[in-house]
Amino acid sequence: MSFDMNDAEPQKSGELIPDGTFARVTMTIRPGGTDGQSEIDRGLLKASNAPGSDVLMLDCEFTVAEGLHVRRKFWQMFTVQGGKVDEHGVSIGWKISKGSFRAMIDSALGLDPADMSEAAKAKRILRGLADLDGITFVAKIRIEPSDDPRYGDSNKLDRVVLPSEPEWRKVMDGEVVPASPSTRARPKSPAPAGQPAWNRVAPAQPPAQAAGTAWANAGASTPPQPAAKPAGPAWLNS
Numbered sequence: 228m229s230f231d232m233n234d235a236e237p238q239k240s241g242e243l244i245p246d247g248t249f250a251r252v253t254m255t256i257r258p259g260g261t262d263g264q265s266e267i268d269r270g271l272l273k274a275s276n277a278p279g280s281d282v283l284m285l286d287c288e289f290t291v292a293e294g295l296h297v298r299r300k301f302w303q304m305f306t307v308q309g310g311k312v313d314e315h316g317v318s319i320g321w322k323i324s325k326g327s328f329r330a331m332i333d334s335a336l337g338l339d340p341a342d343m344s345e346a347a348k349a350k351r352i353l354r355g356l357a358d359l360d361g362i363t364f365v366a367k368i369r370i371e372p373s374d375d376p377r378y379g380d381s382n383k384l385d386r387v388v389l390p391s392e393p394e395w396r397k398v399m400d401g402e403v404v405p406a407s408p409s410t411r412a413r414p415k416s417p418a419p420a421g422q423p424a425w426n427r428v429a430p431a432q433p434p435a436q437a438a439g440t441a442w443a444n445a446g447a448s449t450p451p452q453p454a455a456k457p458a459g460p461a462w463l464n465s
Contacts, residue, residue, distance in 0.1 A: 244296050244382050246370040247406035249394050251292040252384075254331070256360045259286050263307070265355030272307065272356075281309035282320065285356060289384065292363055295403070301368070301382035307356060328356075330387035334364035337390050337399075364388075365398045369409040385409045 244250075259273025261283055275282040285305045291297050305327065306320025313319055332351050333340050339347075353359065369385035388395045397404050 241379075243370050243380060244291070244299055244301070244368050245406050245408075246368075247385070247408040248296065248368045249388060249398050249404040249406070250294055250296060250366060250368060251363055251398055252289045252366045252368075253292050253361065253363045254359065255288045255290065256357065257286040257288055259284070263356055265357070267355040267357045273304070275309075282306055283308040285324070285359075289366070293401075299382075301384075303384050327384075327387060328359060330389060331359065331362050331364045333389055334366075334387050334395065335362050340389050340391055365395050367394075367407070367409070 256271060257273075258270050260270050261272040261274050262269045263271045263283070271285070272283040273286045274280075275284065283306075285307055287303050287305060289301050289303065291299045305324040306318065307324055308318060308321060310318055310320045313322070329351055330340070332338065336350055338350065365388040367385040367388055368382055370380050371383045373380050388398065390396070394404050
């Protein structure tokens with residue numbers, strides 16, 4: 228049997244999304260096999276592989292939803308339990324992640340971060356972290372320099388862009404917002420001897436997405452996906 232390679236798609240360049248790019252992104256949670264605290268979070272979390280660590284994380288994939296870099300992806304972990312704690316015994320990593328998750332909700336639904344009305348507060352209540360699966364919001368993307376010469380630099384979420392920021396409205400209106408670089412990426416290091424570049428570890432492929440609730444996005448240019456479950460807060464199913 229022969230294999231005709233003439234009709235193969237051209238290989239991707241591997242170039243990163245430019246540092247400081249503003250874009251709407253959709254977050255997908257890649258289940259890690261460890262149960263969370265809520266019923267709908269069974270098998271959702273990923274345990275740290277560091278010896279002796281009690282850290283549990285959300286393994287998240289971000290996909291650019293529209294614009295110049297549409298369908299480009301990057302990956303990031305969010306600590307939701309364990310690790311270093313503050314003076315009250317609360318996980319410091321969870322406090323940081325919780326702030327990011329609230330910002331995602333505000334950005335996705337066009338909520339003023341200062342709005343603490345009962346209606347706004349109700350929209351920020353989740354049945355579990357699995358409710359965040361599929362949320363689409365405005366993000367600023369950065370390039371994180373690699374501290375390991377075996378691997379190249381990578382894209383990460385710099386921050387969530389809130390409705391109170393001028394860039395949020397511009398992105399939601401489909402305007403091209405000039406990038407605002409966050410970091411200065413180091414030149415990529417060559418692969419070490421005996422380690423060809425093509426043999427580097429690639430990001431894990433996401434498992435099939437578990438049935439969950441699709442997010443409705445205020446001002447979204449594309450219609451929301453139908454909710455897989457009718458249960459849950461009304462703002463998830465509207």
